Amino acid sequence: MTHPTIALAQALIARESVTPEDAGCQQMMQSHLSKAGFEHEILVFEDTTNMWSRRGDKSPVFCFAGHTDVVPAGDLSLWKTPPFEPVIKDGVLYGRGAADMKGSLAAMLVATERFVKDYPDHKGSIAYLITSDEEGPFINGTTRVIDTLEARNEKIDMCIVGEPSSSLQLADIVKNGRRGSISAKLTFHGKQGHVAYPDHVTNPIHLAMPVLAELSQIHWDNGNEYFPETSFQLTNIEGGTGALNVVPQTVTAWFNLRYSTELTDAIIVERVESILKQHGVKYDIEWTYNGKPFITEPGSLVNSVQKAIETVVGKEASLSTSGGTSDGRFIAPTGAQVIELGPVNKTIHQVNECVSCDDLITLTDIYYQSLVNALT
Ligand SMILES: [Zn+2]
Numbered sequence: 547m548t549h550p551t552i553a554l555a556q557a558l559i560a561r562e563s564v565t566p567e568d569a570g571c572q573q574m575m576q577s578h579l580s581k582a583g584f585e586h587e588i589l590v591f592e593d594t595t596n597m598w599s600r601r602g603d604k605s606p607v608f609c610f611a612g613h614t615d616v617v618p619a620g621d622l623s624l625w626k627t628p629p630f631e632p633v634i635k636d637g638v639l640y641g642r643g644a645a646d647m648k649g650s651l652a653a654m655l656v657a658t659e660r661f662v663k664d665y666p667d668h669k670g671s672i673a674y675l676i677t678s679d680e681e682g683p684f685i686n687g688t689t690r691v692i693d694t695l696e697a698r699n700e701k702i703d704m705c706i707v708g709e710p711s712s713s714l715q716l717a718d719i720v721k722n723g724r725r726g727s728i729s730a731k732l733t734f735h736g737k738q739g740h741v742a743y744p745d746h747v748t749n750p751i752h753l754a755m756p757v758l759a760e761l762s763q764i765h766w767d768n769g770n771e772y773f774p775e776t777s778f779q780l781t782n783i784e785g786g787t788g789a790l791n792v793v794p795q796t797v798t799a800w801f802n803l804r805y806s807t808e809l810t811d812a813i814i815v816e817r818v819e820s821i822l823k824q825h826g827v828k829y830d831i832e833w834t835y836n837g838k839p840f841i842t843e844p845g846s847l848v849n850s851v852q853k854a855i856e857t858v859v860g861k862e863a864s865l866s867t868s869g870g871t872s873d874g875r876f877i878a879p880t881g882a883q884v885i886e887l888g889p890v891n892k893t894i895h896q897v898n899e900c901v902s903c904d905d906l907i908t909l910t911d912i913y914y915q916s917l918v919n920a921l922t
Contacts, residue, residue, distance in 0.1 A: 550659075551910045552639065552903050554578070554652035559632040559641035563614050566686070568595040568678035571614035571648070575599075575676065578655050582662040584674070589694060594679040594686035598695070601662065602671035606703035606846075608920050609673040610654040610913075611688065611877060613680030616643035617895050624897040637903050644901040646894040650708030651676070653906050657913035661921075668921040673702065680873050688873040692880060702882040704847040704920055706913070707874045710891035711866075716905040717855045717912060721886035722848060723772055723867040724875060726839035728811050729802045730818070735828040738787075738795040747793040751785055753827045754797045758783075760821055761801070766809060772841050772867050773806030807839045837871040840878035846920065847883035854915035858908060863887075887912070 548556075554574075563569035572595055576586050579599050589596040595614075600607075619629035619642050627633040629642035639649065658672060677687030695702070711721045734757070736750030758780060766776035778801060785797030803814055815833060822829050842848060848865070855863045874884045889909060893899045 549903070549907050551652045551656045551906050552634070554655060555639060555644065555649045555906060556632040556641075558614070558648040558651060559639075559643050560630060562630045563616055563643070563678065564618050565615035565681040566593045566679040568614050571651075572597045572676055572678070575614075575651065575655060575674070578659060579674065582659050584672075589691055591686035591690045594677065594682075596677045596687060596691045597674065598691055599674040600671055601673075604670050605701070606670040606920070607673050607701060608670060608917065609675055609702045609705040609882070610658070610708065611675040611705050611873060612647050612651055612654070612708040613677050613687070613873070614648070614651065615678040615681050616646070616648070617681045620897050626898055629899075634903060638900045639903050639906070640898060640900045642899055644899050645710045645889050645891060646899070647708050647710060647888055649901045649906045650710070650888040650909065653910040654706075654708060654913055657910045657917065660914055661917040665918070665922050668917075670703070670921050672917070672921070675702070675705075675877070677873065684873065689876040692876050696880060702877060702880065704850070705874070705877050705882050705884045706847075706851065706916065707872060707877070707884060707886040708888045709872050709886045710888040710894050711886045712888065712890040714890070716889060716902070716908055717859055717861070717863050717887065719866050720848070720851060720855070720863045721867065721869065721872075721874075722843075722865045723807075723841035724837070724839060724869065724871055725773060725804045725806060725867060726809070726811065727802065727804055727836035727871055728814055729800065729834040729836060731798060731800050731832045733796050733798045733830045735796055735830070736793065739793050741791045741793055749793045750795065750797040753825070754785070754799060757822060757825050757827060758799055761818065764817070766803070767806055768808075769806050770808055772865070773808070773839065776803060776805040776809055778803050805839060807841055811835055811838065837875035838879065840875060840884065841867065842878065842883045842885055845883055847885055850919035851885055851887060851912075851916045853919050854912050857915050858911045
């Protein structure tokens with residue numbers, strides 16, 4: 547017989563929930579959770595469907611968080627089997643979302659059903675915070691559900707985000723934080739003119755070069771126990787008319803910083819702008835704040851999850867803050883302990899995305915054991 551986690555993962559993959567579509571995935575999750583005593587709140591914001599489901603009204607609140615949306619399939623001709631028709635071959639489940647993150651959603655649900663059956667009088671509450679826009683612009687998803695919860699002072703104490711955190715083997719890595727990310731578009735203003743008349747032009751390329759050289763050489767910090775040192779990267783530079791005898795009017799540079807908890811976005815903005823002022827250049831800068839860094843120090847959640855991994859797979863997981871941003875960044879600022887634990891991320895967002903069936907079954911056991919450790 548097919549393991550319930552695999553059967554549920556297949557049913558979720560079969561729904562074509564390309565971001566921000568949910569395609570009925572959350573309803574399917576709710577019908578499982580209802581039988582386990584959960585109550586649901588469906589929060590639709592614009593094009594995004596979110597759900598907040600909860601069993602119990604006590605603290606601590608142990609929350610599973612994740613998303614039902616997936617990235618587009620991409621070039622269909624490169625898929626060996628259709629992306630929304632899940633197929634198991636040699637113990638591997640193929641389909642869009644198999645690893646990111648419908649497999650995790652299935653594992654959470656089956657773990658929760660089993661836990662509630664074994665421990666109907668568990669401590670605290672169990673909750674689900676699920677969105678359909680994690681892969682999209684993340685405006686109407688987790689962040690707005692968190693706003694709703696904060697407005698009525700409803701708190702999450704511990705949260706497992708089911709993002710595919712594992713690198714080479716299941717549960718080799720648990721993410722206990724993420725770096726912050728901030729981007730900027732910086733335009734230098736000069737005066738356009740003929741190269742043969744230097745007195746009549748102000749060359750914005752010449753203005754930009756020393757500033758960009760200085761910015762790219764800043765040693766921002768040394769990182770800390772959990773974070774590598776902050777990195778500044780120029781990503782694009784645009785300027786020039788294409789003609790070889792014209793000094794352009796403007797030059798625009800784009801850059802991004804991935805930063806540790808040693809810095810804040812305010813410190814970064816202030817330092818960059820003070821360098822610009824020192825150089826006395828005419829400029830415009832537009833900042834984009836992609837997410838603040840967060841860290842969950844070892845405590846009740848990290849202990850529960852690490853112990854669960856040790857019990858189930860007999861190995862110690864390492865803690866890491868590597869990788870891009872995730873919805874954890876919206877949950878952590880409320881004071882919640884947040885970690886990410888999910889399957890191997892080798893094929894996520896690729897064609898022929900896949901996950902090992904055994905891994906999903908083991909992940910179910912790890913989630914189950916984490917609940918046992920945290921709530922009994
Ligand atoms: Zn994901």
